[in-house]
Amino acid sequence: MSSPSRFGPRDIAVALAINLVWGLNIVAIKMSVDLVPPFTAALLRQSLVLIVCLPWLRIVPGRMRDLLALSVVIGGAFFAIVNLSLVVTENVGALAIAGQLGAPFSLILAIIFLGERIGIVRVAGMALAMGGCLLLVFDPAAAKEVPGLLLTVLASLMWATGSLLQRRLVGVDIPTMYAWIGLGGTIILAPLALFFEAPVMTGAVLVPPVAFVWIAFSALGSTLIGSGGMAWLLQRHPVTTVIPVTLGAPVIGVVASSIVFGNPLTPVMVLGGTIALAGVAIVTTRSARAREEQA
Template sequence: MPLKATLMALSVAIIWGVNMLTVKGAVGEIPPFMLTAIRFGAVAALLIPFARMPRGRMGKLAIISAVFGTFHFGVLFYALSMIDAGPVAIIVLLGVPFSSMLATYFFNDRLGWKRLSGMALAFVGVIIMFWDPTMTDLQLPLLLVVFAAFMWAVANVMIKKLGDIDTFQLNGWMALMAAPQLFFLSLIFEPHAFQAVMSASWVAWANLSFTVVMSSIVAYGFWYHLLKTQDVNVVVPWSLLAPVISVFGSFIVFGEAFSVLKIIGGAVVLCGVGVIMLRKPVQRKTQGMD
C-alpha cells in the first residue's frame, strides 16, 4: 500500500485497540447500557446533519440498529463492565469466523479447507481461554462476548444486503434509532444510571468522547475509505493489530494479569482469524441466491 494508506491503516488499528481500553474505563463509572445510549446519541447528533434520510431503507436500518447497536455494542459494553478488556478484545474476533459461516449461506461463498482450519483454530483458542482458572467465575460475560461477536457478523450480512449506502447515512440513522433502545434498557436494568452520569469524572467523559469521535467516526471513516481504494486482502489484516494493542494496553493501564492459557488461547485465536482474513472466499457457480 502507499505510505498514506499504510498510515491510515495503522491509525485505525491503534484507535480500535485504544478504544477497548477507553470503553473499559468509561463503564467503570457510567453503566454500560447508558454509556452505549449516550455514545449512539452523540454519533447521531454529529452525523445526522450531514446525512440525508435513506428513504425506503428505514425499516431495514431499524432492524440493523437493534442487531448492531443493542445486541452487539450494548451486550459487548455490558460484558466489559464485568470482565477484563484483554480477553474481550480477543474473543470478539470470533465475529470473523461467524461472518464466514453466514457468508456461505447468504452470499454463496465456499470456505475451503484453509479457511475452515482457521475457523477451527479460532474456536479452539477461545475454548482454551475459557479453561483458564481465572475465568471460572466469568463464564456468563465470556458467553455474552461470543454472542456480541455473532451479532456483529449478523449485522455485517444485513449491511451488505442493504446495498450501496453512504457511511454517514448508515452510521447516523442507525445510531439515532439505537440510542432510544439502549436508553430504555438502561431505565429497566440501571436504575441509578442518571446519578452515575451526573457524578462521572472528566476521565469518563474523555473516554466516551474518544469512542464517539475517534472510533465511531474517524476510524470507521478511514476504514471504509481504505476498503474502497485498496486491496481488501492487504487492508483487513491490519485490524489484527487492534486486539494486540488492547491486550498489552490493558496490562499497562489496568494491570490485568496474563496467564499461560490466556496467552496460548489468544495466540491461537489470532492465528485462526488471520488465516480466515488472508484467504479470499471463492464464489460457487450455483445460481439463485438473493
C-alpha cells in the same frame, strides 16, 4: 474501485491509527462502564454518534428494512451486550481475544443465509479461531470470566449479524449507516437506561466529567477514525491488502488492557490469542479474496 497501488506512508499511518483506536476502544469502554452504568454509557455513546452523523441521516429507498435491522442489532443489542460483558469482567484481555469470534461467526452466517461456499482453508481458519478462544477456558486467569466471555460470544454473534446486513447495504454511505445505528441505539437504549439506571438518567447521580472523555473516544475514535479510515483504505486498495494490516487491533487491546488494568498476560492467553488471530486472518483474507474474484 479499489486501487492496486502499494501502501504509501499515508496509508500506513491510517492503518496504524485504525489499529490503535480499535485496540484501545476496549479500554475506553471498560473505563466508561466503571464510571457510568452500562446502558447509560452505551446510550451516551450512540447519542454522540447520532449527533456527529445527523447530517447524513436520510431515507434510502429500498434499503430501509436492512438499515433499521442494522440499527437494532448493532446500535442497540451489540453495544448493550458489550457494555454488560465489561461490567462483569476484570480480565479485559480475555474478552479482546474472545471478541475475535465475530469473523468465523460472519462466515457461518454467510453460509447459512447467503449460500456462500467455502473450502478447506477457511474451515481450518474457523477451527483455529474457535480453538484459540476455547483455550481461554483452560487458563485460570481467564476461566473465572465465564459470564463476560459468554456475553462476548453473544456480542460477536450480534456483530456478525450486523456484518451480514452491511454486506447487503453496499452502496449506502458509511455516515448514513452510522446515523441510523446511532438513532436506533438511542431509541432502544434510552428506555433501558431509564428503567434500570434511573438515578443517573434523572440526575440524582451525576456522571463524572472524565466519563465523557472515554465515551467520546469510543464513539468518535471507533466511528470516525476506525470505520472512516477503513473506508478510505478500501477505496484505495483491494480488501485482501487492507484486512491483514488492520488485524493488530486485538493485539493492542490485549496488551493495553494488561498495562492499564494490570490483567495477567499468561502463556495460555498468548497462545490462544495467537491461534485465534491466525484463524481470523485466514478467514478474513480468504473471504475477501473470494469476493474480489466474484466481483
